Amino acid sequence: MNANQLATTDRAELKKLALELRRLALKIIFQAGSGHPGGSFSAADLMTALFFGGILNHDPSNPKAPTRDRFLLSKGHASGIYYAVLAKAGYISVADLDSYRKINSERFLSGHAHPKTPGVEIASGSLGQGLSVGHGMALGIKLDGYDAKVYVILGDGEIQEGQIWEAAMSADKFKSNNLIAIVDYNKVAQDSVTKELKDLEPLEDKWNSFNWDVHRIDGHDMDAIMKVFQLPLHPEKPRVIVADTIKGKGVSFMEGETAWHGVAPSVEDYEKALKELA
Amino acid sequence: MKDAATRDGYGDALLELGADDARIVVLDAGVSDSTRSKKFGGKYPDRFFNMGIAEADMVCTAAGLATTGKIPFATGFACFLLGRTMDQILVSIAYSNTNVKLVGTHTGLAVGEDGPSAQMIVDVAYTRAMPNMIVVQPADWEETRQATRALADYEGPAYLRLGRPKVKGIFDGSYKFAIGKGRVVKEGSDLVIFASGIMVQESLEAMKLLERENISVTLVNISTLKPIDRELIIELSTRHRAIMTAEDHNYIGGLGDAVGEVLLDAQISRPFKRIAVRDQFAETGTGAELFEKYGLSARHIAQVARESIKSIE
Numbered sequence: 021m022n023a024n025q026l027a028t029t030d031r032a033e034l035k036k037l038a039l040e041l042r043r044l045a046l047k048i049i050f051q052a053g054s055g056h057p058g059g060s061f062s063a064a065d066l067m068t069a070l071f072f073g074g075i076l077n078h079d080p081s082n083p084k085a086p087t088r089d090r091f092l093l094s095k096g097h098a099s100g101i102y103y104a105v106l107a108k109a110g111y112i113s114v115a116d117l118d119s120y121r122k123i124n125s126e127r128f129l130s131g132h133a134h135p136k137t138p139g140v141e142i143a144s145g146s147l148g149q150g151l152s153v154g155h156g157m158a159l160g161i162k163l164d165g166y167d168a169k170v171y172v173i174l175g176d177g178e179i180q181e182g183q184i185w186e187a188a189m190s191a192d193k194f195k196s197n198n199l200i201a202i203v204d205y206n207k208v209a210q211d212s213v214t215k216e217l218k219d220l221e222p223l224e225d226k227w228n229s230f231n232w233d234v235h236r237i238d239g240h241d242m243d244a245i246m247k248v249f250q251l252p253l254h255p256e257k258p259r260v261i262v263a264d265t266i267k268g269k270g271v272s273f274m275e276g277e278t279a280w281h282g283v284a285p286s287v288e289d290y291e292k293a294l295k296e297l298a
Numbered sequence: 299m300k301d302a303a304t305r306d307g308y309g310d311a312l313l314e315l316g317a318d319d320a321r322i323v324v325l326d327a328g329v330s331d332s333t334r335s336k337k338f339g340g341k342y343p344d345r346f347f348n349m350g351i352a353e354a355d356m357v358c359t360a361a362g363l364a365t366t367g368k369i370p371f372a373t374g375f376a377c378f379l380l381g382r383t384m385d386q387i388l389v390s391i392a393y394s395n396t397n398v399k400l401v402g403t404h405t406g407l408a409v410g411e412d413g414p415s416a417q418m419i420v421d422v423a424y425t426r427a428m429p430n431m432i433v434v435q436p437a438d439w440e441e442t443r444q445a446t447r448a449l450a451d452y453e454g455p456a457y458l459r460l461g462r463p464k465v466k467g468i469f470d471g472s473y474k475f476a477i478g479k480g481r482v483v484k485e486g487s488d489l490v491i492f493a494s495g496i497m498v499q500e501s502l503e504a505m506k507l508l509e510r511e512n513i514s515v516t517l518v519n520i521s522t523l524k525p526i527d528r529e530l531i532i533e534l535s536t537r538h539r540a541i542m543t544a545e546d547h548n549y550i551g552g553l554g555d556a557v558g559e560v561l562l563d564a565q566i567s568r569p570f571k572r573i574a575v576r577d578q579f580a581e582t583g584t585g586a587e588l589f590e591k592y593g594l595s596a597r598h599i600a601q602v603a604r605e606s607i608k609s610i611e
Contacts, residue, residue, distance in 0.1 A: 086367070135394060141365060143394040146385050152355045153390055156362020156370075159347065163323070164366065183386075186355035194347070 026108070027074040031242040038068040038242075041108060042270050043297045044117070045100035050290045052121035055131070058280040060101035062206035062265035063093075063173055065240050070171060071105050075249040077168065080110040083138045089168050090141050090157045094150020095175030095204060096132035097282065103129055103137075111139030148181025150174065151201055155191050158199040158258075169198045169253070177209030180218050188230040191258040197233075199258040204239065206267035210281045227260045239263030271296050299467025300439045304460040304495070305403040307442025309334025312371065314443075315450050316342045321367060322450060325360050327353045327374040332462075333403045335373045353382045357400065361390035364397040369450055376402025376418035376459065384424060391455045392428040399449050400425075403460040405435075406546030407580050407588040408496050410462075414579040417588075423551020425457040426524045432477065433523040435459040437498035438468045441521060444475035452477055459523075461546075463585055465499050468519070480527035482534075486514035489603055490538040492531065494520045494553045497544035497573065500589065503596035504603065513607055523556055531560045540569040540606040544599055546589075549574035569606045573599050 028034060042064050049055030070076045070091060077089040093102050100120070107114045112127050119125035128136035132145030142153050154172040161168045174184065191199050209217050220226070227234045233254040237244040248261050267281070268274025271293040285293055315322045316338050328351040330336035339346035349356040353374055360370035372379070379402045380387070391398045405418045425433045434449065434456065436442040442460065449456045468483060483498060484505065493501040498519050505515045516534060520526065535541050541561065545553040554572030561570065573594060580592050589595040 142361065142396070143389050146389045148354075149358045149386055149390050152358030152386075153362040153365075155355075156359035156364075157366055158362070159359070160323075160363045160366025160368050163344065163368065183352075183354045183358070186349075186352035187359075190349055190352065190355055190359065193350070 026072050029073055029246060031246065034068055034073055034242050037072055038064045039270065039297050041068060041101060041104045043294055044104035044107070046285065046290065046293055046297070048103065048117045048120040049100045049284050051118065053284050054121060055100045055284055056097040056282050057100065057285065058208065058267040058274060058277070059095060059098040059175060059204070059206065061269045061271065061274065062239070062267050063098050063204045064101050064269065065242060065245060066173065066202055066204065066263055067101060067105050069242065069245045069249055071109050073246055073249065076171065080139065083111060086164065087166050087168055090154065090170040092141055092150045092154045092170070092172045093133065093144060094172050095147065095178050096144025099131060099133050102133055106137065106139045109139070112137065147175065147178040148183040151184050151187035155187050155196055155199055158196045159194060161198060169200055171200050171202065173202045173204055176203055176205045176207065176214050176220060177217065179203060179220060185230070188227070188232065192231040195256040196258050197253045197256050201258070201260045203260065203262045204265050205262055206265045208267040208276060208278050208281065212278060223262055231257060233257040233259040234262065235259065236262040236264070239265035240269055299470045301464060301467050302439040303462060303464050304436055304439065304442040305334045305462065307436065307439040308401060308446050308458070308460055309337045311443040311446035312338040313341060315447060316345065319369070319450065321369045323347065323363055323368045323370045325349055325356050325370055325372045327351055327356050327379065329375055330373070332375070333373045333401070335371070353378050354386050357383045357386045357398070358390045360398045361394060361396040369397060369399070371399045371401055373401040375416065376405045376421050377416055380418065380421045380425065388428060392430045395430050395454065397453055397455070399456050399458060401458045401460065404462045405459050406461065406496065407575065407592060407594060408461050408463050408546050408585040410585040410588060411582050413582045417580060419548040419575050420551070421459060422523055422547050422553070426551060426556065430455050432456045432525065433459065434477065434521055435495040435523055436521050437495060437519050438465050440467060440469040440471065440473060441475055444473070445521065448475055448477055459495065461496050463496070465496055468498055475521065478522045478525050478527060480518050480520045480530045483517040483519050484515070486516040488514045488538065488607055489540040489542065490516040490518060490534045491542045491544055491599070491603070492518045492520050492553065492557050493544040494523060496546050497594070500594065500596050501544050501599055504599035507596065507600040508603055511604065513603060515603065520553060523553055526556045526560065528560050531557055532564045532566065535561060535566045535568060538568070539610055542571045542573060542603060542606065544573040546594055547574060548577055550577060569609055571602045571606050573602060
C-alpha cells in the first residue's frame with residue numbers, strides 16, 4: 021500500500037494513524053536500545069498530517085520526481101518517527117526498521133537520517149541547517165518553474181541556533197513563499213525546559229519581525245493542523261507554523277519530561293507506553 | 299599568457315559557464331565585488347543569490363539548490379566561507395554528498411594588510427580531511443578558468459582555493475587542466491619542487507636565482523591537492539636527489555603533508571623540505587613583506603634548495 025492509497029482527510033483516522041506511528045517509533049527505539057522518543061512523539065501528529073493527510077505531494081515509488089514537495093526533518097534526532105512514517109508510506113519496508121541504529125543497516129537507518137535512505141532529502145544531525153537547505157530547495161524549485169513546496173520541521177530548541185535566523189532573513193529577501201517552516205514547540209530540550217535554557221518568546225513576534233506569514237496552532241489538534249496545512253500560500257511571504265506540542269505526547273510518564281529526550285524505554289516502560297498509545 | 303589574479307579567472311569562467319549551462323547558480327556572502335562573482339550576478343541575476351554576510355546560511359542554501367539539480371558555486375572570502383562553516387560543510391555538503399562547489403578567495407599570507415584574521419592558512423588541512431571533498435588550487439588565471447569549468451563538470455563536493463593578488467601567467471590556452479593531474483612547469487635534474495597556487499610563481503623566481511649557481515630544478519604545479527597525483531610525485535621524486543614543497547598555507551595538513559604521505563607510503567627516502575607557514579599567525583604588512591618575513595619568498599625557496607643540495611654533496 022502506498023501513501024496515496026493511505027491518504028485521508030478524516031481527522032479521527034489520522035489521529036489513529038499517528039498513534040500507530042508512535043507505537044512503531046517506540047518499538048524501533050526500544051529494539052535499538054537508544055533514540056529520542058520525546059521529540060518523535062511531539063512531531064507525530066504534524067508528520068502524520070503531512071504524509072497521510074494528502075498535504076505533501078509525493079510518490080514513494082518515484083522519490084526523486086522533480087515536481088515533488090520536499091520534506092525535511094531538521095530536528096534530525098526525531099528519526100524514530102521519521103523512519104516509521106517512511107515505512108508506513110512505502111519508501112522503505114516495515115521489516116527494514118529492524119536495522120534502525122544497527123551496523124550494516126541496508127537502508128542506512130542511522131540515528132540521524134541521510135539521503136541514502138529513500139525519501140530522505142539531506143543529512144541531518146547538526147541542528148540549525150535544515151531551514152537554509154530547505155530554502156535552497158525552494159529557490160531551485162522556483163528556478164525550474166514548479167509549484168512544489170518545501171516543508172521543514174524545526175525543533176524549538178533548534179531555533180536557538182543563529183543560522184535559523186540567517187535563513188529567516190534570506191527567505192524574506194527572496195520572497196520564498198513556497199518555504200513552510202513548522203516549529204515543533206514542545207517546550208523541552210535536552211538539558212532543560214526551553215524557556216530556562218534560553219527563552220524563545222515572544223516567538224510569533226520574532227517571526228513577524230522577520231516578515232514571515234505566521235500561524236500558531238495546537239500541534240496535536242488534527243483539525244487545526246489540517247486547516248493550516250490546507251491554506252493557500254501567501255503571495256510572497258514564507259510561512260511559519262508555530263505548533264504548540266507536548267514532548268512525549270501520548271505517554272503520560274513521558275509527557276513534558278526532559279528525561280525522555282534521548283533514552284530508550286525499559287521493557288516495563290515500553291509495555292506501559294504501548295498500552296497508552298493503543 | 300594572462301597576468302591576473304586567480305579570482306579573476308574564476309569570475310571570467312563563471313561568465314562563460316553561465317552562458318553554457320542553465321544549471322549553474324552562484325551564491326555569495328556579501329563580498330561579490332572582491333570575489334569577482336558579481337560579474338555573473340550582473341549578467342544572470344535570476345541565478346545569482348547574494349545571501350548577505352551569512353556564510354553558514356549560504357553554504358546550506360547551496361546544498362539545497364544542488365539537490366534540485368543545480369550546480370551551485372558558493373563563494374566568499376576563504377576565512378569566513380570555510381572558517382565559519384565547518385559543520386555545515388561536513389553535514390550538508392560532504393556527508394550529504396551534494397554537488398556544491400565552495401570557492402574561497404583571499405587565501406594565505408598573500409592577502410597582506412588585513413592581518414591574520416583574514417589570512418586563511420588552515421583551509422587545505424581541513425577540506426582535505428573531509429571525506430567526499432576534493433581540493434583544487436590553481437596557479438594562474440588560465441588554470442583557474444579551466445579548473446572552474448572542470449569543477450562544474452565534476453559531480454560532487456569540491457573546494458576551489460583562490461588568491462587575491464595578481465599573479466604572472468604560467469599557462470597559455472594550449473594548457474589542459476585535469477582534476478587530479480600535476481603538471482611539470484620546468485624540467486631540471488637536481489631537485490624537484492612541488493608547488494601550488496601563488497607559490498608556483500614564487501618558485502619560478504627562486505629558480506632564476508638557483509640557475510646562476512648551476513642548481514637545476516624541476517618545478518611541478520600541483521593544482522589538485524586532493525586527490526593528489528601520486529604517480530607523478532613518485533616518478534619525479536625517484537628521479538631527483540632532493541624534494542621540496544611550496545605552499546602559502548600552514549605546514550600542517552597542506553601540500554607538504556600530502557606529498558610527504560605519498561613519499562612515506564612509497565618508501566622514497568630523500569632530503570625533504572617544506573616551504574610553508576611554520577604553524578604561527580603572521581601579522582599585517584604587504585603580501586611581499588609577509589612572504590619575506592615568514593619564509594615564503596623566492597629568496598627563502600632558493601636558500602632551502604641550496605642547503606638541501608649541499609647536504610647531499
